[in-house]
Amino acid sequence: MSILFNGRASGASDSAPGLLQKFMMGIVTHLRQAVSSLGELWRSPVWTMVTIAVLGVSMTLPATLHVLVKNLQQVSSNYDQSFEISLFLKNDVTETDIATLVTLLQGDRDVGKVRLIDKTAAMAEFKQESGFGEAITFLDQNPLPDVLLVTPSQSKPAAAEALLNKLQQERFVELAKLDISWLERLAAIMSLVQQVVYTIAALLLCGALLVIGNTIRLLIMDKKAEIEVMKLVGATDSFIQRPFLYTGIWLGVFGGFLAFLVIELMLFWLRGAIANVTQLYQSGFSLNVLTLQEFGILMLIAIGLGLVGSYLAVRSHIKAIEPC
Template sequence: MSILFSGRATGAKANRISLVRRFLMFFVHHIRQALSSLGELWRTPAASFLTIIVLGLSLTLPVTLHLLVKNAQQISNSFAKAAEINLFIREDASAAQIQSLQTILKADPQITAVRHINKADAMAEFQAASSFGEALNYLTENPLPDVLVVMPANTEPAAARALMQQLAAERIVEFAKLDLEWLTRLEAVVRLMQQAVIAIALLLLSAVLFIVSNTIRLSIISKQAEIEVMKLVGATDSFIQRPFLYTGLWFGVLGGLLAFLVSETLLWGLRGAISDITSLYQSDFQLQAMNLYEFFGVILLAVSLGVGGSYLSVRRHIRAIEPSGP
């Protein structure tokens, strides 16, 4: 009985060792075929280089447009957060009335801050900013009104407009101004750019898929005799297909890296021009480059296109290759 149990234990241990060995050999075979397919790219540099260039540059346009849209959204959000309502006070309003309105507005939960610009300060600021200079000294009276600058708690355009209309009804307010029309147009342009990015990306990525598929098809045709021999000695279709799928994977990795480098180079070239523009508006806006998640997203997309294009080709053409008769 003890011999029987000992034999079963030995058999179970041998089975476990066999499973572990097969599991390790599975990964060894995959690593070997992956490295072999990378070497195949090196042995055919012209065709491989052209495919990588096409894949990388096709990804560069949608990636760059995405980064531009992201930065445009950042600009839109930063200006939306800085939305201010200007309340122009009537000429006949007294200082006590202005102070009373300012106190009431500060207590309003819809408002985060209120700043009073009196007419004298407004004239001094206008004289310093304008090119009229000494000519303004000849005015007999100050034509500028007192202004209350109100910062709304909710800076969304619709909420800010509703608050502006409410404040414009105050008795000593001549009129209120909220310049958000340009911001609305900017948001519309950003939405249009988002839709354009999606449309352009779909067209270019579809083209990349077919280009990779055609490249793999040509590679399969060039190795038809080798594939026939492999099938004669018992190789399965999945074993034969694997190197071509790894070739598509390498196309994707290298093409994604190229798209990243080119898009970052384009953004780097734009930084100087954008810095000159933002300095004119006294803004501290900084162009946002690709973050880590976006980088891995680009690589994953490129790999998906490479492997997908390869799969479309190998599933059709390798099955069609059969060993010729004697």
């Protein structure tokens, strides 16, 4: 703090410096205050590590829940993409009619994919898997209809239901079928999980904000005598506040980076177990980790918490300190 104040005092001269010189002096002053605040953290390693650990843990849980939701969305999107609308065609449709309908559906922007299961192939598969064997050969004609499996382009229950209603009106379609209820349940569950994650994250981040604010308050009380002396010689409140603001920023930087390391270690530990499960189920699922953009957002949130928490503390306590 004394180094910072000396930097302020040395900047005051009788000659008015130019605009560029003032700008450079301001940058130097900020750098000195930032380095000095980092030194203050280094001189008090115990409470610094405790504060960083609390902030890191507070950031780790919501970030981990975010990764969990992201992977659940990946799994649910795979399920969303797997549902299909079954179009049972009329018995009197011809191959030309089927080709025309397929062409029309492929040109529809609401349709992602169309697959035809003709009645002959369906009967052969039914004969093989049903266990009736040669008894089916005594049928006079194939009772199975041609079926079109239509995959919607949008993996949302409302979009799938709207497409179902539209396809039901096609003149070659006898019946359109889609089990929409489980999709709606899946969407509701995912929405509930997201709301729970947001609520927990908000509570934990508020707790981290209070911890940082209390830490800065204790630091201000520890520097009370020095702040009184600085005010006696003319230092402004904004100049006195800046080192504490930088302290909050440093706490946010270290806390955010600690949260990132914990998440990466946890995902690294889980990756092997998840690989074994996916191998047993022959699934192509791969665990999603934090992207570079998400890491940047995590650091910005942590720095923001540190800055806001320290700002709330200095605004209420430094103004209250006046020299006797």
